Amino acid sequence: MKNYLRLLGYVKAHIWVLVVAAVFMVLSSVLQPISISGLIPFIDKVMIGQDIVVPNQHVPAFITNLVSTINNTPSAKLLGIFIAFYIMMFSMRAVFIYCQQYLMREVSQRVVRDIRNLLYDKLLNLSMDFYAHSRTGTLVSRITFDSTIIQDAVSEGLTDLIWQSLQFILSLAMVIYISIIFCINPLFIVVVLFIMPLIVVPLIAIGRRLRQISKKSQESMAGINDILYESVSGIRIVKAFCMEAYERHKFRKQNREFKKMVMKSNKRILAVSPLTELITMVAAMIILWFGGKEVITGALSIGKLTAFSLLILSLGRPINRLSRVHNVNQQALAAASRIFELLDTEVAIEDKKDAIKLPAVKDEIVFSDISFKYTDKEVLRDISLKVKTGEIVAFVGPSGAGKTTLVSLIPRFYDTGKGAMLIDGCNVKDVSIDSLRNQIGIVTQETILFNDTVAANIAYGTFNKENMDKVIGAARTANAHNFIMKMPKQYETVIGERGFRLSGGEKQRLAIARAVFKNPPILIFDEATSQLDSESEKLVQEAIDRLMEGRTVFVIAHRLSTIKHADIIVVMNEGVIVDMGAHQELIDRGGLYKKLYNMQFASF
DSSP: OHHHHHHHHTTGGGHHHHHHHHHHHHHHHHHHHHHHHTHHHIIIIIISOOOOOOOOSOSOHHHHHHHHHHHTSOHHHHHHHHHHHHHHHHHHHHHHHHHHHHHHHHHHHHHHHHHHHHHHHHHHHSOHHHHHTOOHHHHHHIIIIIHHHHHHIIIIIIHHHHHHHHHHHHHHHHHHHHHHHTTOOTHHHHHHHHHHHHHHHHHHHHHHHHHHHHHHHHHHHHHHHHHHHHHHHTHHHHHHTTOHHHHHHHHHHHHHHHHHHHHHHHHHHHHHHHHHHHHHHHHHHHHHHHHHHHHHHTSSOHHHHHHHHHHHHHHHHHHHHHHHHHHHHHHHHHHHHHHHHHHTSOOSSOOOTTOBOOOOOOSEEEEEEEEEEETTEEEEEEEEEEEETTOEEEEEOSTTSSHHHHHHTTTTSSOOSEEEEEETTEEGGGBOHHHHHTTEEEEESSOOOOSSBHHHHHTTTTOOGGGHHHHHHHHHHTTOHHHHHTSTTGGGOBOOGGGTTSOHHHHHHHHHHHHHHHOOSEEEEESTTTTOOHHHHHHHHHHHHHHHTTSEEEEEOSSGGGGTTOSEEEEEETTEEEEEEOHHHHHHHOSHHHHHHHHHHTTO
16 A cells, blocks of 8 residues: 555646546546436336336425426427437547546656656666666666556556546445435345445455566566567677577576466456456346336336446446456556665765865875775775876786776775775765766776767767867777768767677777767776777777876776886785786786786787
């Protein structure tokens, strides 16, 4: 119930659309029992020619006057009146139903839009540690599949919860009112009231089980999205290793599991409608049995029995629809719990309330006695390092030494567990994240490009025609201009998802051009040339050298030949700094750096 109320809370922002829709629901709901009640004079007076009798003397005067008018009107004239009455009633009801359904769809789409926006905002705000243990397909499933289920809960569930409840209440009220006015056997009402629990109790049990199954089916769909994302994004590896059959088997197994869960849900959902109709029909047949006897004895007219029976049957539809609402809501609650779980995830890295704007970097960047853990695994231990502005610092060491983690502390992708990351004496935790990261450019081993034009990728998020000269200048600095001019539409060429149409060296030069365009005072290179061939590496290294001029640079080096010119080379092993100095100093001292250097160049 708590999650359902929270879900409905998103409707508040669009309450006036809901109110107007509710007005149309009330109008359409009122017309149904009125139109059914009109069958009494239509059958008794028009079709049979029998005057309508109101046995109960304590009825409102307008009903007595209405009955008297009908009884005194010729049957032929009444026929035309009733035909016009029903055409008008059903036309009005059709308009009201269309309006309320359209408006409720509008509300549902707005709610889903708002929830998707919130989810996407949350994903952008969540810290890197969250993504370290989350699967992309699962996260995508929250925004696509789960939010669609919530859409059904608002568009169909909330609509029918209001509309069908109104229809049920008004139809039941009309049943009781007609029973009182025309002195219909109270046994009929007792039958109706007895039938209700027979419908409600199994619905609650089915709904409870449905919620559990629905959660499993949503998790299964997330698994399908995971496999899709991994196989499509890694299609080169799939094909290179001839693993199409293996991936096909994984997908079909997961798809089969999803189908199994969906059919379990369908089995329960589909059982509700015939069960409800059967019980309602049994109630109507019981009433027809006793009512038929009273018609035979003359105690009840055919028109009254027909209208009463139809009103009883009309109770079945809202009950049936409400049972479906219960099932839809149970599925939505399972989806909502997954969505709220994501929305409630704590953001580990965020601005302090009194965060200040980081001034332009002038003096130094200091790693002060830093230690860091991933959950229970210690990755960095007692790291202290001082870097002057304009210096080039290279980090080397075996895989898993903690190099990438250490430089990730500079833009505050992670927070230090112990110690502090200081820029010109300011702890990075005390400054706004935007002002910090706006002064940092990053070029990584895995180049991330977007399915957009070359120009838009270089001027990421800020491209317009006015800064085109700056884009071209950045491309020239990055040794990218020549290959861009050979592309079909040059700077307007769309490069495909993740730069699929480009070579590794071309991707890397575009990433460098993006950093040049940003023009930050601090640069981080994370093994930016480790996967390139010799020709591409030369072009990229030239671009990197130009980019480094006049900036504070942190380089994670795979090829030690590229960092001989570094001002400081920091040697790391198992999360600690084991040596530090210039290239020749470290060679002369021997130790791990010399060992790594000799191992690398021994293969040439």
